[in-house]
Amino acid sequence: MFLKITAAAVNSLVCVLLYAGGSWTSKERSTGSKKKFMEIEKSSDMGAAQLQHSPLEPTQEQPIPKDDVWKHPDDDTSGGPLPQRPFFERERRAHYLPVKGKFALSTTFSCLWFAASWQLAQPWIKDLTDVTGYWPAVVIIFFIALLPGFLNAHIVASVILDRPPKLDFNLDYPTISLLVAAYNEEENIAETIRGIRGQDYPGEVETIIVDDGSSDNTVRVLRALNFPNLKIIQADHGGKARALNEGLKHVTNDIVVCIDADTFLHPQALKRIVARFLTDPPSTAAVAGCVLVKNSRSTFMTRLQEWDYFTGIASAKRQQSLYQGTLVAQGAFSAFRSKVVKAHNGWPSVIGEDIVLTWSLIKSGWRVGFEPTAIGFTSAPTTFEGFYRQRKRWARGMIEGLKRHGHLVWKKSQFASFFVGIDFIIPFIDLFYAFVFLPGILLALMGHYYIVGPLTLLVVPLAFIIVLIMYKKQKAVFDELGLKVRQNTVGFIVYMLIYQMIMSPICVIGYAQELIGMTKRW
Secondary structure (H helix, E strand, O other): OOHHHHHOHHHHHHHHHHOOOOOOOOOOEEOOOOOOOOOOOOOOOOOOOOOOOOOOOOOOOOOOOHHHOOOOOOOOOOOOOOOOOOOEEOOOOOOOOOHHHHHHHHHHHHHHHHHHHHHHOHHHHHHHHHHHOHHHHHHHHHHHHHHHHHHHHHHHHHHHHOOOOOOOOOOOOOOEEEEEEEOOOOOOHHHHHHHHHOOOOOOOEEEEEEEEOOOOOHHHHHHHOOOOOEEEEEEOOOOHHHHHHHHHOOOOOOEEEEEEOOOEEOOOHHHHHHHHHHHOOOOEEEEEEEEEEOOOOOOHHHHHHHHHHHHHHHHHHHHHHHOOOOOOOOOOEEEEEHHHHHHOOOOOOOOOHHHHHHHHHHHOOOEEEEEEEEEEEEOOOOOHHHHHHHHHHHHHHHHHHHHHHHHHHHOOEOEHHHHHHHHHHHHHHHHHHHHHHHHHHHHHHOOOOOOOOHHHHHHHHHHHHHHHHHHHHHHHHHHHHOOOOOOOHHHHHHHHHHHHHHHHHHHHHHHHHHHHOOOOOO
């Protein structure tokens, strides 16, 4: 009976351990001693697209006029003048493997993993068939073991192959705008400003903070700080997207960096994210920074989330970036071409405004990058209730993206379509995990090992090795930045063993709420 567990032992537990908390949630270099940010030329009547201040309820997406959609620089069918493209050269490295080759290698490895698992799964399928019938048994094992195993094999191979070129800081850094939407952030905003004040960015930084109708002393605290180059905009409460769009009206620089009101930037964060922007291909419309947990010592919940951000979310970002398919330029810390965002009518008034905007950019032919060494630290929810609300909101945001731009999976959008396809699969994996795998654990405790058995524990060491590969990547980043990884052994063990047991049911609730159209709240 226990032989069925060996069929997908690695796959099933890797699904539980590595897929935890958004691992699937849900970046060419220029030559010369100095490089300038590409100037984008548009006709004089272009202007900034009118920003819609709609309520937070879902609204029909405003169509973007064809001459206002900034196409991929290689697309000469847009009918308008294209951005002037600087000369780029890929850094030549020994044994360099092109992106397509890396994708083919990772996919081949994943397919071999799947094929071997399928062969090993036959005894498991046979035993489960006696209880459920053949096809139900195949579907169950496919979604709780084989498919997650394929996806995690792909991400592991990709992370191993990920070798981004080192940043070149010998650049002409432009003046940038830093945009923050704040709502009742009197306890966090001073610390956020301290992080901005400590930046070693070589150029000028204009800070724009939009107070979204706060009922506390956020504005008073900001004014008392006497921070130079700070513009405070007071708006009626209308949600994060509306606040960001209000601030976007005041942005005049080519690059706008968005952070949350509780994000604390590492001193080199702005310099590094802009350096990646300047040296990435001209088709890049946004670059996502790396967001980690700053309050990991607050509660046990934040200790668990520290590992989620540090290994799970960061590894998914690395995988997507490797294949030039980063799906989320998250609101907590990302940089954008301001004119491109304006041409796309800013952030949509939805729960997952960052997801939907990013997919809109990809649909228009733009590229979204990622810089793992540009780090911003954010406040993670300290209670289970806060965690529940946040992750449910993230789940709803992914469904919003799929509803608006899910057709990207059928369009030619480099490798982004592959990751959009994965996002279509994630809800089914969460559904089977919550309603099949978790009950299987209960059955195992009662002596019925149809889905989970004692031999599952034998793959724990392998799962730890896989996570440690990702840990090593992140630690190398910390070493480069002079940071130290905090000791959090208990949080790590609990994260590995039960984090997904908490995550999947919450995500399923979020998916269901979005699909049936329940009221949205920021």
